[in-house]
Amino acid sequence: MKKILILHTGGTISMAEDAQGHVSPNESNPMSAVNMQLDEVELVTEDIFNLPSPHITLSDMLVLKNRLKKAFLTESFDGAVITHGTDTLEETAFFLDTTLERGKPIVMTGAMRSSNELGTDGIYNFLSAIRVAADEHSHDRGVLVVMNDEIHSARYVTKTHTTNVSTFQTPTHGPLGLLTKNKIIYFHNDSENQHLDVHSVHGNVPIVKAFAGMSGQILDLLDLDKLDGIVIEALGAGNLPPIASQSLQRLLDAGVPVVLVSRCFNGIAEPVYAYQGGGSQLYDAGVMFADEVNSQKARLKLIIGLNAGLETPSQLRNFMEN
Ligand SMILES: NC(=O)C[C@H](N)C(=O)O
The missing domain is CATH 3.40.50.1170 (L-asparaginase, N-terminal domain)
Structure with missing residues (x-):
């Protein structure tokens, strides 16, 4: 039974x-x-x-x-x-x-x-x-x-x-x-999601969706003192309009963890394009590419990582990108 x-x-x-x-x-x-x-x-x-x-x-x-x-x-x-x-x-x-x-x-x-x-x-x-x-x-x-x-x-x-x-x-x-x-x-077996237990779920991590002609306005409005991280739903394989990418740099310079996913329904975001705002530029600037999850799940993953005590950029990156 x-x-x-x-x-x-x-x-x-x-x-x-x-x-x-x-x-x-x-x-x-x-x-x-x-x-x-x-x-x-x-x-x-x-x-x-x-x-x-x-x-x-x-x-x-x-x-x-x-x-x-x-x-x-x-x-x-x-x-x-x-x-x-x-x-x-x-x-x-x-x-x-x-x-x-x-x-x-x-x-x-x-x-x-x-x-x-x-x-x-x-x-x-x-x-x-x-x-x-x-x-x-x-x-x-x-x-x-x-x-x-x-x-x-x-x-x-x-x-x-x-x-x-x-x-x-x-x-x-x-x-x-x-x-x-x-x-x-x-039909098939799934690869295991990285497991991390937590005892708290603190953190202010908003999701911002990118769009054609996006300026930096929404990103500029964010209060750095009240921000624990941010998830960007980027375009295509993981790109942003150029002005928005400049505003993102302010967050990266302040040490805010920035996680990127694609707004596409299918596929996986990757640092491919090297033009201004392109994924490979964003990646080199310190943006983490969350592997195979949508923005609402990437947000939870970042909050779990932060509450589990992953502090250094490399610890967080390893968790978010696998
Ligand atoms: N189908 C549903 O359950 C939708 C409902 N609004 C809920 O999520 O509680």
Whole structure:
């Protein structure tokens, strides 16, 4: 018999629609009332939060991480399922994936349609997540995201559609696997995300998106005394308009960690172009190129690195670029 910890955190999966079509949280989570009778699986359920996922903070992620650590170290759980709002699900998944060691399966899921809507996907996704968490082949894969019959890696998955039930996709790599009616099939193994545990999540790290004709105005407005780092969503392979790149130099000169990702949905940013504002110039000036993560995940990674005590530029660069 597998013992699986269920942590409900809120999100649309826990919400209901009213007569006007407005969706909001319930006093008590409808998912807790779902009577999931499964052979060979014992479920232990906790309503750890009841929050829409735009209300989830890094402190909440830390609470979840500590709860999961306890579950596996001292409570002999065989796996865990976390239900979560989809808006920031990928961020919580990435945070847990980076701060917890790989081992027993941790599976996150949610829904795009609330509990009383026609075609609600909540209970189906919940059951799928439990199946994956109880499967022997789900061990040592890091945090998994299960929605709409697909299994995705926390490192790469992202929300791609505002309302569609197939919103979670893995650009460049594709999903790790899928669920059929009777089977769970993994197509490939994922490389391990660098693991670093943290006990705090302090830090002001904004994300700034680049655009054609970008001036330095937004970067010039940033108060260096209140800035612990910055993530730039750059153009293409990792380039910036020339004036913006000049303003970035002020941050680099002040020792602010600057991390770059691409605003492209697919592919990997690399220091290639040598013109003014080009990636290779930015790299030589000290900009770190975060490997294969989007801006919201690069931001979490930088905050984790800083809170884990990586101080020197080379320590941080090694963490951010691998
Ligand atoms: N589908 C969802 O769960 C979206 C909702 N706004 C949330 O993230 O809480």
